[in-house]
Amino acid sequence: MKYLHSLCAILLLLTVGITHAQQQYTVEGKTYTLQTEIEGTLTLLWNTIDDEYRYFVKKGSAITELKNTKVDGDYKEEYKETLTLLTSDAPVSTDKLKLTLSGLRNYVVEYNRKADSNFVYEKPSVQxxxxxxxxxxxxxxxxxxxxxxxxxxxxxxxxxxxxxxxxxxxxxxxxxxxxxxxxxxxxxxxxxxxxxxxxxxxxxxxxxxxxxxxxxxxxxxxxxxxxxxxxxxxxxxxxxxxxxxxxxxxxxxxxxxxxxxxxxxxxxxxxxxxxxxxxxxxxxxxxxxx
Missing domain, CATH: 2.40.160.20 (Porin)
Structure with a gap:
């Protein structure tokens, strides 16, 4: 019984520590619980919602979803146009950008370094x-x-x-x-x-x-x-x-x-x-x- 109590306490502490990085945001009238991946001039937010990965970026107080709508079998890649507009002050190419967490992370880090000379991103050795x-x-x-x-x-x-x-x-x-x-x-x-x-x-x-x-x-x-x-x-x-x-x-x-x-x-x-x-x-x- 003591073992079970200790295990429950450990699980609770881990849960609290990990969920601490999640916050609720309102986007286009809907509320989402999102994780912060990169924070800076452009902040990258994401989570799995309704069985799919959803990505958002925050600049100033505005939050915009990055979309890739499929129409008649073709992907429209709207996220590229969205990011091009948001990063016009320090342009970063979207030609080879994929709508994945790793791809967006690299893109946002590159933009933040251009837009803010004080921005520092140290890739964690363990996550x-x-x-x-x-x-x-x-x-x-x-x-x-x-x-x-x-x-x-x-x-x-x-x-x-x-x-x-x-x-x-x-x-x-x-x-x-x-x-x-x-x-x-x-x-x-x-x-x-x-x-x-x-x-x-x-x-x-x-x-x-x-x-x-x-x-x-x-x-x-x-x-x-x-x-x-x-x-x-x-x-x-x-x-x-x-x-x-x-x-x-x-x-x-x-x-x-x-x-x-x-x-x-x-x-x-x-x-x-x-x-x-x-x-x-x-x-x-x-x-x-x-």
Missing amino acids: LKTRLGVFAGMTNNAYFYNPNNDFLPALGIDFEIIDEVRLKRHAVVFQFKQVLENSDYKFSSSQVSFNYRFKFIKSEKFDAFVTAKAATFTSVSRDQELIDGEEVTKFTSGSQFQVPGAFGFGFDYALGNGYLSLVYHDIVAVTIDNNGNTPVDISLGYKLNL
Whole structure:
């Protein structure tokens, strides 16, 4: 219980610290919660709104959205004209500018340096971002006793930490997972694990990654039937720390202020044996950007 209280306190502090950079702005009569990416003569604001990335710039007290409307299959690239007008006092070319966070960041920094000799931008060496997610799925519990290869429901929570500057393709995940028994298979478990993910495909809308489960602490409870001349029922329970080296893969798709996540967990483990069944442990969840 003390562990859970401490974990909740840490999550709360992280949430407060990260959301501090977000503010509400009114643009064309609508109110948006936006993150400040670059602050200067021209300020860059953004967030994911209605399942898409939206970008805004603020000059003086006026806030303008950067748009790229698609008409008859062609993009109009209105954002280029908008930025050309706003930066006419210190022009910066928009010819090769893409409507992405990295592209806009570089553009706004270049303009601010031209427009204000006192402007200083130091790219952070570390920019930690976090995501908090919930998931549900099914598992055949292939690394525990399961003589009939039954499937059990599983629920859990993920807390993911990402560095968006130097280690964009890497993430660490602290996970709590609860496996629930059913009427045929009296087994349940609670597991806390430390995981690493490498994103071999990474974009603003879609990530694909391999995941490695580095360490686990698992508590199990089961009614195990033993047949040796006659049938008896034996209740067993216990806890164990392991370093399984278990690998899987997954996908994240940007949706709203977060990601829809599909993961195939623990396909193979290096240091522990399965029970003879092919591991099947699949979950679907949603992760919220904090």
